[in-house]
Amino acid sequence: MTYPIRPIGEAEWPAFTRVLEEGFNWTPHPQQAERWKAETEFDRTLAVFDGDLMVGVTAVFSFRMTVPGGQLPVGGVTAVSVLPSHRRRGVLTSMMRRQLADIRERGEPVAALYASESVIYGRYGYGRAASLLWFRVHKHASAFVKNAPVDPSLRIRVAKPADARADLEKVYASVVTARPGRYERSAAFWDSSLGDEEFDQRGSGPLRAVLAEDDRGVRGYALFRVKGSWDEHDLPTGEVQLQELEAADPAAYALLWRSVLDRDLTMSVRAPRPVDDPLISLLADQRQLRAGWSDELWVRLVEVDRALAGRAYSAPVDVVIEVEDEVCPWNAGRWRLTADTTGAECKQVDEEPDLTVPVAALGSAYMGDGQLTQLLDAGLLREHRQGAVRALATAMSWSPKPFAGRVF
Ligand SMILES: CC(C)(COP(=O)(O)OP(=O)(O)OC[C@H]1O[C@@H](n2cnc3c(N)ncnc32)[C@H](O)[C@@H]1OP(=O)(O)O)[C@@H](O)C(=O)NCCC(=O)NCCS
Known part of the structure; x- marks a missing residue:
């Protein structure tokens, strides 16, 4: 059975959030819902209907995202949910297909998302493109190497994040292109990020900021909450919950880490x-x-040729890639990628392929995390010319590694 699907108008916002609340088992505070609404691009929402009932939802943010060597327009997929009464009837599948066609029509060659569960999106051609490490650093084991950079002109300023917003935005703008995966943040996004009502705090206290600056201005910031606690001997066991730490240079970076690690x-x-x-x-x-x-x-x-030609490469490569893509059939076929460190070209061809890959494999390598050889060794790619996967993996790998840094 197929259900009708269309974007929603602002008046349908309450029904849209109802579906999200049921999917995520979470009811936002009305102020949180308002912030969410302010971020929403209504013409980029999609809702699925069973009669009058809204049963599935999703939306897209129009991002400019950093990719290896530059920035591209990227569809940032968000707010995906299906009512528990309508699960496993193909509602998500119909939304994903329609959304990818819409993203293509907008001219965005790439789509990106954060997944609530890692089993969901591979079937729609998404590949795991960035990894993260959840650090826990104990203060007593956090000494730096002796030659860690120190700049005596730098000092730490303690500020309320909302008061320091202009400085936070300035630093972020200066580092946004430094790492693939980062995306430009709208004013509404900053409003949400710096939200600090009791419901934002979730028992971990107010959002705090420290800035690293010199006489010429700010060079970095850290945003965090502190969850205070004490053990039975009255020794402090509190935890700094670091949300972001961004710096324009290594000395500011080191000083900011010292500031949060040494927090009394x-x-x-x-x-x-x-x-x-x-x-x-x-x-x-x-x-x-x-x-x-x-x-x-x-x-x-979303569009293999524009996406592959739209990023930079770490080494020269010339390969014919046979792409398998059932969800976006316009991508299926053979593409010749010719690239070196000065530019790239990707054209549809009729030649014998050097390798055959599911489109998700290209997505996983796209931001530079370099998973193609891992997929080959796992038996998940087919190589027809020996060495072709390694050559493509080397060319697509990038440093620094991708990291979006903030869930959307
Ligand atoms: C994840 C979710 C959107 C899936 O919606 P859905 O309409 O049930 O998905 P579909 O019926 O289109 O499923 C398509 C396929 O994906 C599989 N699938 C979907 N969600 C899955 C999950 N969470 N775990 C395992 N498999 C899943 C289905 O089994 C089905 O497989 P099949 O084609 O082999 O039969 C829905 O379960 C949901 O709202 N979950 C809670 C909120 C959430 O996690 N949203 C994602 C935010 S990133």
Whole structure:
């Protein structure tokens, strides 16, 4: 059975959020729902109807996202939910198909999302494109190497995040292109990020900021909450819950980490961080770092040729890729990618392929995380010319590793 599907108008917002509340088992505070509404691009929403009842929802943010070597328009998929009464009847599948066609029509060659569960989106051609490490750093095991950068002109300023917003935005704008996966943030997005009502705090106290600055201005910031606690001997066991730490240069970066690690009356810092976070190199005793792995951004090539030609490459490559793509059939076929470190071209061809890949595999490699050889070794790619996968994997790998840094 197929259900009608269409974008919603603002008047239908309450029904839209009802579906999200049921899907996520979470009821936002009315103020949170208002912020959400302010971020929503109504013409990019989709809802599925069973009669008058809204049973499935999703939306897209129009992002400019950093990819290796530049920035591209990217469809940021969000707010995906299906009513429990209508699960496993193909509602999500119909939304995904329609949404990908819409994203293509908008001219966005790539779509990206954060997945609530890692089993959901592979079937729609999304590949795990970035990973994160959940760091736990204990203060007493956090000494830096002796040659860690120090700049005596830098100082720390404590500020209320809302008061420092202009400085936060300035730093973020200066680093947004430094790592694939980062995206430009709208004013409404900053409003939500800096929201600090009691319901935002979830028992972990107010949002706090420290800024690293010199006489010429701000060079970095850290945003965090502190969950205070004490053990039975009256020793502090509090945790700094670091949300973001961004800096324009290594000395500011090191100083900000020292500031959160040395915070009085706390014992540790917990933070989601990129897998190649420079902190790992700064720690003198690296084995003390506790880190748990998870997937972060998922990426889908909506138009294979524009996406592949729209990023930079780390090494020259010339391969014919046979792409399998049942969901976006315009991608299926053979594409010749010719790239070097100065540019790239991708054209549909009729030649014999060097490798055959599901489109999700290209999505997983797109931001530079370099998973193609892993997929080959796992038996999930077919190589017809020996060495073709390694050559493509090397060319697509990128440093620094991708990390979006903030759930959307
Ligand atoms: C995830 C969710 C949107 C799926 O919606 P749905 O309409 O039931 O999905 P579909 O019926 O289109 O499922 C298509 C396929 O994906 C599978 N699938 C979907 N969600 C799955 C899940 N969470 N775990 C495992 N398999 C899942 C289905 O079994 C089905 O497989 P099949 O084609 O082999 O039969 C829905 O379960 C939901 O709202 N979950 C809670 C909110 C959430 O996690 N949203 C995602 C936010 S990123």
